[in-house]
Amino acid sequence: MSESLRYIQAVNAALTWALDSRTDTVYFGEDVALPGGPFGATKGLHKRFGSDRIFDTPISETGFLGMALGAAMTGLRPIAEIMYADFSFVAMDQIVNQIATIHYSSAGRWKAPLVIRMQQGYSPGACAQHSHSPEAYFAHTAGLRVALPATPDDAYQMLRTAVVSDDPVVVAEARMLYPTRGPVRTDAPVEEIGGARVVRPGADVTVVAWSRMVSAALDAAETLAADGVDVEVVDLRWLNPLDFDTVAASVARTGRLVVAHEANLTGGFGAEIAARAAAECFADLRAPVARVAAPDVPMPAAPALQAVVVPEAATVVDAVRRTVRA
Amino acid sequence: MSESLRYIQAVNAALTWALDSRTDTVYFGEDVALPGGPFGATKGLHKRFGSDRIFDTPISETGFLGMALGAAMTGLRPIAEIMYADFSFVAMDQIVNQIATIHYSSAGRWKAPLVIRMQQGYSPGACAQHSHSPEAYFAHTAGLRVALPATPDDAYQMLRTAVVSDDPVVVAEARMLYPTRGPVRTDAPVEEIGGARVVRPGADVTVVAWSRMVSAALDAAETLAADGVDVEVVDLRWLNPLDFDTVAASVARTGRLVVAHEANLTGGFGAEIAARAAAECFADLRAPVARVAAPDVPMPAAPALQAVVVPEAATVVDAVRRTVRA
Amino acid sequence: MGLPDDYRLMARIRRFEERLAALKDAGEIPGSIHLCNGQEAIPVGASRALRDGDFVTATYRGHGWAVARGVDLAGLFAEMMGRDSALCGGRAASPYLSDPGRWFVGENSIVGAGVPIATGAALTAQRTGSGAVSVVSIGDGAMNQGNVHEALNMAAVLDLPLVLVVENNVYSEMSRISDMVRVKQLAERAPAYGVPGRVVDGNDPAAVHEAVAEAVERAREGSGPSIVEAMTERLVGHYSGDAQHYRPAGEIAAARQREPLARVRAAADAELTARLDAIDAEVAAEIEAAVTAARAVPYPDPATAKEHVYV
Amino acid sequence: MGLPDDYRLMARIRRFEERLAALKDAGEIPGSIHLCNGQEAIPVGASRALRDGDFVTATYRGHGWAVARGVDLAGLFAEMMGRDSALCGGRAASPYLSDPGRWFVGENSIVGAGVPIATGAALTAQRTGSGAVSVVSIGDGAMNQGNVHEALNMAAVLDLPLVLVVENNVYSEMSRISDMVRVKQLAERAPAYGVPGRVVDGNDPAAVHEAVAEAVERAREGSGPSIVEAMTERLVGHYSGDAQHYRPAGEIAAARQREPLARVRAAADAELTARLDAIDAEVAAEIEAAVTAARAVPYPDPATAKEHVYV
Numbered sequence A, B: 001m002s003e004s005l006r007y008i009q010a011v012n013a014a015l016t017w018a019l020d021s022r023t024d025t026v027y028f029g030e031d032v033a034l035p036g037g038p039f040g041a042t043k044g045l046h047k048r049f050g051s052d053r054i055f056d057t058p059i060s061e062t063g064f065l066g067m068a069l070g071a072a073m074t075g076l077r078p079i080a081e082i083m084y085a086d087f088s089f090v091a092m093d094q095i096v097n098q099i100a101t102i103h104y105s106s107a108g109r110w111k112a113p114l115v116i117r118m119q120q121g122y123s124p125g126a127c128a129q130h131s132h133s134p135e136a137y138f139a140h141t142a143g144l145r146v147a148l149p150a151t152p153d154d155a156y157q158m159l160r161t162a163v164v165s166d167d168p169v170v171v172a173e174a175r176m177l178y179p180t181r182g183p184v185r186t187d188a189p190v191e192e193i194g195g196a197r198v199v200r201p202g203a204d205v206t207v208v209a210w211s212r213m214v215s216a217a218l219d220a221a222e223t224l225a226a227d228g229v230d231v232e233v234v235d236l237r238w239l240n241p242l243d244f245d246t247v248a249a250s251v252a253r254t255g256r257l258v259v260a261h262e263a264n265l266t267g268g269f270g271a272e273i274a275a276r277a278a279a280e281c282f283a284d285l286r287a288p289v290a291r292v293a294a295p296d297v298p299m300p301a302a303p304a305l306q307a308v309v310v311p312e313a314a315t316v317v318d319a320v321r322r323t324v325r326a
Numbered sequence C, D: 001m002g003l004p005d006d007y008r009l010m011a012r013i014r015r016f017e018e019r020l021a022a023l024k025d026a027g028e029i030p031g032s033i034h035l036c037n038g039q040e041a042i043p044v045g046a047s048r049a050l051r052d053g054d055f056v057t058a059t060y061r062g063h064g065w066a067v068a069r070g071v072d073l074a075g076l077f078a079e080m081m082g083r084d085s086a087l088c089g090g091r092a093a094s095p096y097l098s099d100p101g102r103w104f105v106g107e108n109s110i111v112g113a114g115v116p117i118a119t120g121a122a123l124t125a126q127r128t129g130s131g132a133v134s135v136v137s138i139g140d141g142a143m144n145q146g147n148v149h150e151a152l153n154m155a156a157v158l159d160l161p162l163v164l165v166v167e168n169n170v171y172s173e174m175s176r177i178s179d180m181v182r183v184k185q186l187a188e189r190a191p192a193y194g195v196p197g198r199v200v201d202g203n204d205p206a207a208v209h210e211a212v213a214e215a216v217e218r219a220r221e222g223s224g225p226s227i228v229e230a231m232t233e234r235l236v237g238h239y240s241g242d243a244q245h246y247r248p249a250g251e252i253a254a255a256r257q258r259e260p261l262a263r264v265r266a267a268a269d270a271e272l273t274a275r276l277d278a279i280d281a282e283v284a285a286e287i288e289a290a291v292t293a294a295r296a297v298p299y300p301d302p303a304t305a306k307e308h309v310y311v
């Protein structure tokens, strides 16, 4: 069965599924209970599941992520919501030094089966403090799983996978994708964690993207198809576990690689993909690896500036053209 | 004039210089005043400069890094000490959302001339919460300068450069280097910010390293020289500003690249160097780019495990051998 | 000073916010805005206790502070319109704008994060002996952020000239403060830092002024920080577009009776009413002129997007 | 229960720490250690108020809590020796060890970070109705970390069964608490969270027990968290190798008169003294046996270094 849902509705459906099917789940964060969340992700959940299962916290991200960890270690399966990904920096110690670490540092004796749900990226007029795409910080942190769903269906499937995972998982959605609509397989079995996906086959060049940049890459592919450039688009989906095999197999076919993300260039996760390609796909690569990313600036709020900072389909088109020409 | 100093003494000398020559500097952190710092970096400074210039803070990293920013914006030139780099995660919001951002987001109207001094890396028996090498988190943060001095002389020169810089600078020293001794040019003029350095010329392969891994790379080069492999070692020194030109010029000569850091592999700053090489040195590279790094695990405390996690000269030797054979 | 001046300043803020809401509805403001309608007496009363050179730091709901401290109105509009304003060139927009020229350290869109920064401004004042104070305003919900706790304690032990104004509008976004703390008044936290704390009617500029003036004097004397909790109410949603379903029926209507401008109006005789009408008209003209001036400011040149990351 | 048992447990902790210091000096402990000599009465008194299933979270100075809660002594030594202990396989070492088998959520080497985590354990207890409480111990200096503030307030509004024990040894590393806060007692912060706060003699296990038992009872009843501030003194340096130049002359000597074991000894008659001597001898043998057992534990297999990053 597949329903047509908006991305944000798919999130809501996954959370409903989680609270309904697993009695050990609890959901908390700011304004998530009665108000239903600032974007409606938790609409109706409090009414249905009550304060015992979903409740509001004070504005204390360090406090409630630590609470999520302690609860996860001792038997619950918490899903904690960080309203904007930018606010995760306030709670970074709990993420990096605590949540990511306890399983390993206890030689596996404690588990931390928790989910940190957040949404990220720019939106028109949003300032630097509300526009981060911090996935590279999380992906560099050993011990964390990192999910970046690019479609309504993945918003549903990947969040459910995160909930059943015994590892701590950061699920970073993209605010700009919330209104997008698509088919969601609401009765699909819960997927295994991980796995990149070729979302458009192509022969000439591989574009690896995630989150909002997947649709930008697909749009770019359409434009380029008209020029006779056949683009293969890989939705990386999970930065951890990282399915580089799918990337490498694609590069083996195309010989060319472009990596696209919204976060700023230097130290972005595109560097990791490019670095692996430079090591593992060396013989296959027929052109320099190109990266599409924001320049290394904090995000400006003015749309006139965002227009040249935020990578879009046109940025991908340019990078692909340079790559196929090289 | 050059004095023979230990790394930690060079830090002390640079701080003495800073407080002495710039009346707008103030120094604060935990246990830095009367106690002289847990590693002796600030020994004697309180006696010489008094509580007005150097003082202890409560255990409040977010509080005092924010204080550093506000003070820097309004006319002081603070140097704030984070005792272990691991504790910077507690204060990450002030670093990423505030300190790195204000200059850009105010279109240059505010400046944030401050230094965040810390020391990083593993030491025998130190647990995951006291062993991070977080430079990749900082280097991905647009608006921050990042310095990683590898020698006593650079501990002195780079810290002074950081102090006079009008940009916010993270200076991350390596605790394991503190006892090392070397000549320090205490009367050298303050250097411009940035600049990588070829610390050992060689013809066969380029090893780019920073912080503690520079000496590991030099040791590896000695070993390899005996095998007839001529290694060029580049000390990257500053991750921001990044002097990739020096790296590219070296790769143009050697055709082979190994990048070495202590931080874990995935998303480490080695990925950025490898990614740039895959783009900018594509035609020069005669072998896959190799990275030397810790595996993606939180740091274990047991030395028996650290021995296989922490990269050392031998790890570099192996990587170079693989690279020259490829 | 006094009533007509306070009224004018409060009316200016109100009109500013109302005009901004209209501009937002008209699509002239790209980002999200957080209005302070109903809370005007706080920045107005507090600013009366301040002088040039004193630092002010606020939250994303800080337009009132910017206006009260004399930040250029056209600049504010232009900044929020995403234009190349003289404030921040459109880069900060509504929730993060600042103005060094008016010692406005700025807003902050990370809850509580301005308090450590304001503490730093207070450190500068103390170490340079400038005699300035640093005033920082936050919301009620922000009192539960660790950064506020750390900064307040630090300011206290360092005797820094800091005044923390808590604008208690009883909500943080959509959550009631009574569900978020187990104290009746947030000023009850002052003893935890060994600093004075007072609760005042935040809808009365004179009451706010009196309390803030006392705190400012203490700070200037070198006696350290204080907390002033100003009780108030939000007349509008948390952000543009907030339907406020979470507020009980009648709450906003009742607040409209108590809000600072209505209060002055209610107590006014015919003569004062006429004067207030005249002020309103002047303010409206002034705001309209600022909007017009703002609209003339060009959008930032995309070629400058990479400037000012580093000095 | 009572005196001889408390003495035995305190002596076990003391002996454990002393033996550890010797092992460190002998090069058998690779990492840094933070000893609780002088503070033994706190975990001992508190643990008497707890039962199996109650969670305990501590700081890096938490060996006393581990011992008091019955964590295996040989396992503790082995863990700190970097051996493949049954606790954490040598991965956590002295400042981060834990033991789920004894509900020891563990130590934490990030100041204050254990308090939010302990709050989570309290949440589990509340939501599952297990009747367990969650006790968390921190130092005086930790009270200035934002994480402690956030967690305490949250535990209070959620009525969580949390007991915060502040071991006030008047120093954080090398800094005096009186230079770090403007309150005389840290328990004065309890009203800021609307929770009870008490100050007790932390060198008297009975006094600690009484106060913690009261807080535990309150927590089990569903009445929420409490703060117990236990006044004590560090007899040794902050870490191994700390020369303690920063402590005034005579302070440590005076502390040696007041510390919990000396106190029992001073008040003991000949008969009790004999009994205590016997206990000391038994404890010494027990600790020595644990060291011997720990030495027999192999070092972790390097081939396992990459295991357990993910489940």
Ligand SMILES: Cc1ncc(C[n+]2csc(CCOP(=O)(O)OP(=O)(O)O)c2C)c(N)n1
Pocket (backbone or CB within 6 Å): A030, A059, A061, A083, A087, A090, C059, C061, C109, C110, C111, C138, C139, C140, C141, C142, C143, C167, C169, C171, C172, C173, C238
């Ligand atoms: C660290 C952080 N967490 C959450 C948010 C989202 N947020 C923005 S405003 C707000 C409510 C703040 O309430 P309060 O402090 O009472 O101020 P008010 O909005 O009422 O003026 C929240 C939770 C944020 N901006 N920063």
Ligand SMILES: Cc1ncc(C[n+]2csc(CCOP(=O)(O)OP(=O)(O)O)c2C)c(N)n1
Pocket (backbone or CB within 6 Å): B030, B059, B061, B083, B087, B090, D059, D061, D109, D110, D111, D138, D139, D140, D141, D142, D143, D167, D169, D171, D172, D173, D238
């Ligand atoms: C966030 C953080 N900041 C700083 C440190 C370094 N540090 C370790 S122990 C300590 C002092 C803690 O003092 P207190 O809380 O009184 O505990 P005590 O050591 O006296 O038991 C400090 C500053 C740390 N571990 N974590």
Ligand SMILES: [Mg+2]
Pocket (backbone or CB within 6 Å): C139, C140, C141, C167, C168, C169, C170, C171, C172, C173
């Ligand atoms: Mg509020």
Ligand SMILES: [Mg+2]
Pocket (backbone or CB within 6 Å): D139, D140, D141, D167, D168, D169, D170, D171, D172, D173
């Ligand atoms: Mg202490």
